Amino acid sequence: MNSTIGTAQLLAFSTNEAQYVVRCGQGSEPTLPLAFESFLYMQPAHLSLQRSAGRHLAFYLENEARAQTVAQLHVFIDADINMLAYSPYQAPFGGIQMAPGVPAAALKSLMLAVHSTLEEVGVRRLRIRAYPFAYDPAGSALMTQVLSQLGYKVTLAELNNHLPLDQDFEARLHPSERRRLAKCRRHGFHFEQEPLFFLPKAYEFLRRCREEKGQHLSLSEERLTQLFRVFPNNHFLFSVRDSAGEWAALTVAIQVNERVLYNFYPASPLIYNAFSPVVLLNEGLHAFGRASGLALLDLGTSTLPTGLNQSLLQFKRHLGGILSLKLTLEWEAA
Template sequence: MKNPDFDWVENGLETRLYIQHFVTEIPLSFEPFLYQTADYLNAQNCDRRFSFYLFRKGEALSAACIHFTNIDTSFVSPLRAPFGGVQCDEKCKANELSFFLRCVEDWFSSQTNATKCIIRTAATCYKSADKHFLLFNSYETAGYKITRKFINHHIPVSRSPFVNTIIPAERRRLAKCRKSGFQAELYAKPDFEIVYNFIHNSRSEKGYLMSMTPKQVDVLINKFPHQCRIFVVRDESKIIAMSVTVLVSKGILYNFLPADLSDYKSFSPMVYLLETVYNYCQKEEIRILDLGISTDHHGIEKPGLLKFKKNLGGIESFKITYEKKIEVLLGN
């Protein structure tokens, strides 16, 4: 294993910091979310990553990790991903995370260009209630403040059919799509340009900016073919709805980039598409279909989209961003 650039040792715990242009895969005692893997981090174009890992004495596997990127005078977790933050194993305790976050702060306080630390965390539905409160309390105890808290929706995937989760009005739209002969399916061997242009044009006609560059979408589709699944609804050969989904972990599928054509609004083909995604989750034994937050490109929540996700049986959780001002140590 590569030697760390810095390390801290206290009471049988060790935090290691790796500062690297190319992230080395460190063995973990838990399944990392896609955005915490070396493959994903290395696919993002940035100067350096600052990767912290927590180890217990006598254990070869890391019990927790967090990755940062330096943007201007801020250190941000993550870069070009929906979320980052601390991820840890089921045995992690409050005192361990307290030590871990203190080490993170110690290092940032030694950097003269640092002013604040920003952590965008996964939706609370990704973790058990106990794990959420452990992490929430750890951030709070370490002095982090909540600066953003958005409503997130997810659909728990069960043996029950999708139609049982949605309200009657959406069932009628679903039936209308079927009656019109639309076809919803997994998009095999997706063409990057078709995918990007459809999503870009769909959002542009509704007055929304595209959240990813063409290169970022290309990387996601072509470098992560096993995690990235694209679903479409067609009216004969014409694509009328599309969604790029991301397998964040074995049990969580994120409905990342949904888009549809305004001309088909009365049909609501996105409902038909999501039924297909839900059926895919059932087949692959995926327990959570994450519908994400409902904001525009200014970060303002959209009431109509919030209502739509609720109508589909979406359950509310929260997606939280924490920030902490960094006090640079005198003499640095």
């Protein structure tokens, strides 16, 4: 590949199954239609909001016979540490998203083209934070296999929890959480979808709840507001209100694709700990996702900067959460 990457560069190759092309461009959109629905974080509009002062390179794997793009990877080159690239830059995950049935040989050729392009512009390392295995078990397994063969090392293995939406929420609950759910109902707590004009007040609520636990929010109010404005059909504000109408719990939920609802920013003040209103909050999210035809509710990881949050992991297990891996992998040029 040529190192002049302002315009798209092409690399053609064949496997036993088909003829493929790797297309690389700087911040480009796919030329051929995608053979899958793109995760929100890999859509051009979202990528353009991932504020990197460096460069964004888009790599697409095209199946010529099908005239479709069958895999994509988006890479951001750090402006300050020019020898390091990321996927993603500012999003919960990046990685290679692919259509079912993409052969390992084609995926390997895609990544060799990625490495070659990065080395030509002086980048020696690539860090990929992949999506949870539950999002695409077969695709995650294939991606991990290919990356491992190419010398990637797992630098972080996180435990992610999700709830299947085809199963009853209450049936999966631990007895202790079922009692807390009943207690919330007895005391008049109820789940609501909040209008977006509450977003500034909601952000302050979320910030205070995080501060109580010695944590901080990963997004600024300006950034969160921008995401709601640009993607109004993917971002939702949900709450649990007590009998007096006060917020007992709150979350920002994100519809990641046609299958997944992500419980992104759950929070509740410590004064409501005896009620555990986040259980009722998750019941409402479960019902919303199910009514929307989605397949799973992503409860996220249980990782803090200091390591695994054991109490949070246990709480998600008590909700009936199913574990899957979320890997961060890193490649370094020889």
